Amino acid sequence: MLMHPYNELRLDLKIKAVSPLLIKESRYGQADRERLTADTKKREVMPNVIPISRATQAEIDRAVMNPNPFTAVEAMPFYLPAASLRGVCRSHLERVLRTFDNPEDPRICDPFEDALNNPTLSCSTALTERRKTDAEFHPYRHSCPVCRLFGSTLQASRIGFSDGERVGKTGRLVQREHVRIDRRKGSVTGAPLKFLALEDAEFTFTITLSNFELSHLVLMGVMLGNLKGGNLTFGSGRSKGYGRVALAGSAIHLRYFGLEAPADRILRGVAEHTDPRWSKWFQERYGVQSTSPEKLVALERGDWKQETPWRWELPIALADFEAAWPKLSLNLAGAKPLADRLVAQAHG
Numbered sequence: 001m002l003m004h005p006y007n008e009l010r011l012d013l014k015i016k017a018v019s020p021l022l023i024k025e026s027r028y029g030q031a032d033r034e035r036l037t038a039d040t041k042k043r044e045v046m047p048n049v050i051p052i053s054r055a056t057q058a059e060i061d062r063a064v065m066n067p068n069p070f071t072a073v074e075a076m077p078f079y080l081p082a083a084s085l086r087g088v089c090r091s092h093l094e095r096v097l098r099t100f101d102n103p104e105d106p107r108i109c110d111p112f113e114d115a116l117n118n119p120t121l122s123c124s125t126a127l128t129e130r131r132k133t134d135a136e137f138h139p140y141r142h143s144c145p146v147c148r149l150f151g152s153t154l155q156a157s158r159i160g161f162s163d164g165e166r167v168g169k170t171g172r173l174v175q176r177e178h179v180r181i182d183r184r185k186g187s188v189t190g191a192p193l194k195f196l197a198l199e200d201a202e203f204t205f206t207i208t209l210s211n212f213e214l215s216h217l218v219l220m221g222v223m224l225g226n227l228k229g230g231n232l233t234f235g236s237g238r239s240k241g242y243g244r245v246a247l248a249g250s251a252i253h254l255r256y257f258g259l260e261a262p263a264d265r266i267l268r269g270v271a272e273h274t275d276p277r278w279s280k281w282f283q284e285r286y287g288v289q290s291t292s293p294e295k296l297v298a299l300e301r302g303d304w305k306q307e308t309p310w311r312w313e314l315p316i317a318l319a320d321f322e323a324a325w326p327k328l329s330l331n332l333a334g335a336k337p338l339a340d341r342l343v344a345q346a347h348g
């Protein structure tokens with residue numbers, strides 16, 4: 001992780017579930033139904049899948065055993081775990097970047113690939129392997145653009161997600177029944193499965209990007225644009241049409257850390273640090289490429305406000321952010337080919 005805090009982008013987002021949203025409660029499944037009762041008639045009344053909440057195990061057990069489980073489950077404190085939001089965002093950006101990638105010489109790793117001879121080998125495995133013979137290198141330098149942002153085994157993440165908190169009692173719990181298919185025979189079997197999910201519910205969450213590179217702002221812009229366009233889906237049952245969300249609100253804040261207020265509204269990543277000693281340090285240590293001054297992009301509006309003696313904050317309207325980020329470069333071509341990660345080079 002970078003020791004010296006320079007910049008930060010904070011996105012406070014509100015999403016609304018426009019189709020049933022279901023992040024499954026892992027503490028309640030078939031084994032729990034069997035644990036709770038041996039009475040098959042009673043089990044038929046119980047739901048099969050419920051959304052994740054902060055209820056205790058005892059509260060979950062009581063709710064599903066209630067003679068009217070729907071009403072009892074409806075009262076539970078639902079939320080969206082940060083890890084789920086992060087996972088959706090990461091895999092979405094991986095997919096988008098792969099469409100620009102060169103399959104012959106890929107630059108975006110597959111975080112689940114651990115075969116050393118596979119060109120899309122994950123950065124976690126590749127860099128762990130490299131560490132065996134090269135103790136000196138900095139993982140950030142050799143990580144693919146997605147791992148630079150989301151982190152890997154050897155590299156802390158630069159992007160943080162909060163849990164998604166339900167806005168009041170927005171939306172409602174809905175029940176959907178799904179037939180069970182016998183995989184061997186291909187025929188319908190047993191009683192339909194009862195899925196409880198949330199519809200029209202609104203959730204707020206925060207994404208914080210610390211010590212970003214300018215290309216990370218492009219990734220956030222792409223993510224926001226796709227969220228707005230309804231192209232990000234969350235949770236289970238996506239093939240059944242679940243998990244579609246709309247962007248229902250946003251507040252964006254840019255922060256810089258330093259004694260003096262920034263002199264302008266130019267977007268600067270760590271490599272464009274206004275102090276040339278620091279920009280050089282970031283570039284040399286982390287292998288970050290800097291953007292030439294004439295290609296830098298300034299925000300149209302906004303005033304810096306001092307939050308604490310070292311922290312300056314500027315609110316950015318969504319429209320201004322949308323106008324600014326497409327002028328920045330993703331510079332995917334400037335990223336190192338993945339094949340280079342395994343080979344130790346003189347500069348480490």
Ligand SMILES: [Zn+2]
Nearest residue numbers: 109123144147
């Ligand atoms: Zn990677």
